[in-house]
Amino acid sequence: MRHLSADHVAFLVALVAPPAVAGVLVPFRDSLPNTSVALVLVVIVVAVAALGNRLAGALAAISAAVWFNFFFTQPYQRFTITRPADIQSALLLLIVGLAVSQLAARARKLKVVTITDADYLARIHDTAALAQNTRAPGTVVDHVTAQLTEVLHLRGCRFEYGTLTGHPPRLEQDGSVTWGRRRWDADRLGWPDTEVELRTFGNGRFYGRFMLKPTPGRVPPLQARLVAVTLADQAGSALDIAASDSGG
Incomplete structure (x- = not known):
């Protein structure tokens, strides 16, 4: 029952946390690079995957990409993207979020500390960007x-x-x-x-x-x-x- 409860909480956090965090960062939209916003959202994905399971982590990655699109790509407050650079950023957020969520889920299963090291995240991000x-x-x-x-x-x-x-x-x-x-x-x-x-x-x-x-x-x-x-x-x-x- 304890594991089921944790998974349920993780699914709830996966749905609520990305839009909440993105909303908090909106006032800083003009001064904060989108790459920094994406890394913050990736950390949320890692936390969800560590708390719940792979499916919760994947849901958090999708949610993060959707709300990144809504709040930080033009036209703002719409689920559309017009600039190629913004499309690439949203896709990379989704790819990296999915990859890191799986990594975090593995770490949770093995009962080790979740991967949050900035160097490791940067390497995964750079590789995903190159592949893209x-x-x-x-x-x-x-x-x-x-x-x-x-x-x-x-x-x-x-x-x-x-x-x-x-x-x-x-x-x-x-x-x-x-x-x-x-x-x-x-x-x-x-x-x-x-x-x-x-x-x-x-x-x-x-x-x-x-x-x-x-x-x-x-x-x-x-x-x-x-x-x-x-x-x-x-x-x-x-x-x-x-x-x-x-x-x-």
Whole structure:
């Protein structure tokens, strides 16, 4: 009953909080950049997902995008957008909100602190913006490769398209590491002394894997590993969109 109650509260907050916060920020509309408003709304989405579940987080992301449109894109106080830059901002808010809400829901399920670090949010936002603005999925893959190297403090990282040779350790969707059929306690044992794969999917379809080369003695926290999984998912989405456009 406690979980049901929390979920019900989360759904209510998902509907009420975004318009309320957006309304409070309206007087500062002329001096506050839309990107700052969007980040504030993303934090609301994170809080809802951490309180409730994935569906509540998704609802909050949609609500945030709708009220961002209503209050902060011209013409104001109308559910229409006329400027391409505003359309892009609203879409990015929705994409980032959905991605971060899923990340927060994972963190809640694993009973760890929710991802609210500004650097992590900025990396997810930048990757979503790149995926939105480029038709070249390879550019997104290269960007994510660089992001993974920094987030996980790797010695190196490369992407293999559509291959599953060998049986290397694997970074899983929940941020854990498995090797063969066994769970590898990365927090206690450190990274395995070999490359670790992070598989990339788009719309359920396997497109390849990032091969992570750990730095000895450096163990990224669970939050960083969850961010890495989210970045890989964004690369998979870009590859899937490109495949759909080409009829593949």
